[in-house]
Amino acid sequence: MSSSLWATKLVTYSHRGEVRLGAYEDDAVIDLNRAYALMLREQGKPRAEALAAALVPPSMMEFLQGEEESIRVALEAIRFVKQQAARPGGTEKLKQAGVWFLRNEVVLKAPVPNPPHLLAIGLNYRAHVEEIDRGFAQPIQTGTGEPSYPVVFTKEGAIIGPGETIRIPPVVEQPDYEGELAVVIGKPARHVTRERALDYVAGYMIFNDVSARDLQSRVSQWTMGKSPDTFSAMGPYLVLKDEVPDPQALAIRTRIGSEVLQDSSTSRMIFSVAVLIEHISQVMTLTPGTVITTGTPEGVGAGRKPPRWLRPGETIVVEVEKLGELANPIARE
Template identity: 45%
Template structure:
């Protein structure tokens, strides 16, 4: 199943299942129907009979209010090397504020103090079943599905201190979507091609098999410290090719289009928009 959240012409936000070029709306009064469905633990959502043409709506981030977004840093060996940072013996974990979420085709707004703005293509895991101290062997039982995250980062803010949250949490700095693909449709999340193009140029091109800490390890490690909640997002890290690691360094420019493609999930497109 592919879950989407969308904005109708009347300004009402709804959620549903994407089926080809149509959407089957979820029957729900919850403000975030996808999150409510995940939290319910139901095997299948209640759906309306009538469909809505995808062309008639605007897709939003599939999850509007996830409990938390856990970012994983330096999770590809070559990215750690280009960032001139040592790969840790345990995952490098930071948070992105949920107020930074935007959907596909929305602008990433870059104010003057968001210096050295950078792009990061990432596979993101959506937690389904909550849990604490989850064993790595049981990881699949706790995964609802997968989506795409662009971990946009203001490197000038991020690297000014040892704490990364603010540099990665400006409003609009977490583009997400366009769908959440359920676990059953992705047989192996560690064998997915992942690519980012910037203004038509390929900047990142890798495969999730190169993740250092793979999803079972991430779930086990995070849940050994905090209880994972239904709807939590784990953004698994970015492959090499970011602007920070290039010579010369390559920061986002006004009106540039970032396009992320991840095999079996889809394409997430956003534009960098500099403002005064």
Template identity: 45%
Template sequence: MRLLTYRLKDTNDTYQVGLLKDEHIYPVEALKPYVTDEVVKSSITSDPELFYRQLPSLSALKIALEKVPETAGINKALIEFGPVVTRPSKIICVGVNYLDHVKEMGHDVPKLPVLFSKFPNALIGHNADIMGVAKSNQLDYEVELACVIGKTCTEVSESEALDYILGYTIANDISARDLQKRTPQWLQGKTLDKSTPVGPVIVTTDELNDASQLAIKSTINGEVRQISSTNQLIFDIPTLIAFISNLITLEPGDLILTGTPHGVGFAESPPRLLQSGDEVVCEIEGIGKLSNSVG
């Protein structure tokens, strides 16, 4: 299935959870009449914050989605995408996790995952404007595969780690390199308001059950800048989930951004960084395209 957060265009409505099928968006509330299990039905909510905390049975939602009439759907052209998870309790990011990116940035190959965090204020959705040029003149793009946690995850092993994933989405880990580099700690350059697109959808693991061999790329104004595969991760997804969950408890809706491949603008000579008006497209096989303009 393909989950998303949306609201109708040109409104100030709150975002709600929907499912994408055949270019139509189906509000999760519209599926309730087609769910027979009363416990599952009671757990369905359109509130993005609550939805992931009390995640209903995905198999029940999938069955209901096949039964709901097309008239209950909304044409995709009429909606505004929100960040796929609006307020996750944690956004954990992994730095220097592709070998070619380690080399281009002049880092040593890490012996353990390099972790940093973002905050929900940074998140935006598909087609939203990336903000930050007013605070930084060195905005950089970073296409990344992101995992969405589906159930509480504490001290899990690598062999069981994938069982805790709800699905996968695309993230653009926009980095303000001038702010990032002015201290040893990266946080200030990583979580500017409305700077990190995530979306357009979460592809659940029933549809995408192996994220270890996915093509990944980014383009700026149509020019390919990054192109690689998730098989180039230094620390793969089971390793990351096991490592992180042995430090902190992961909760439903938490995001893990797994790192970016080579080709970032800051590493070029001279640097080729984002400018106002640039169109950034991040693409991952099996998920789709995440498109945003720089505001």
């Protein structure tokens, strides 16, 4: 099934206080639930709204639980909108139906705002392991050398999306950045092999695993240092997997203004996306909407001489090839 009909970027957007599922393309946002209902009404189908609510519900999490069937009908709705928009007056009709919005009329939110699990991977790029071994500004308890198995931890706290502010709590003095590739699970995965692992993926997005190094270094468990509110930034889109045939061939970069801080490739991961899914699914079920953020390359602030912490007033930008860029301003609480 190809998702290249038109839009492959799924978003969670807000319009006049209402948060809904959409698709993004060319500075426009399509409301997928309303688009599918309109398509069914145009086709004379009964119970159009009920069918749309069941197959293309208006929230990202409910949509992902529909697995491949929901993606299929969403793509039908996108094709329909494209056809309507090409007709005279078509765009205006779509606007009146609440289907079509210009980018500046909506606010993009975290694509998967309430995942059932938010799992993160540490020490997954060789050069990042090496910079830790050379000495962090605030040493963290990791051991030395490449890990033999994936280092998996959880991130708690409030999730934010593109343009939302990373707010540094008063207790944190060493806020750091970690640009990463995140994978979103599209159907239940348990005891999955690496050969089949990518079949269980819905898509990919950018993630900034913001870290409080001073809190992280105090103990061997990283949850507190990784979980301040707003220290999990994701977006701007969930790009369907058909648009990313090889998640191990993506350029990844983190910058503040013109200052490039990280510049690497997902090809340099120690454990690939497929291996991570295989490994984690041996012990727990990865349900639709689960987010796995796959680790950061070298160049983090704690590894620099002198350390380069995030500063209020700056904007941190993470770019991943094919996925766009995620920008978040920095402020103190």
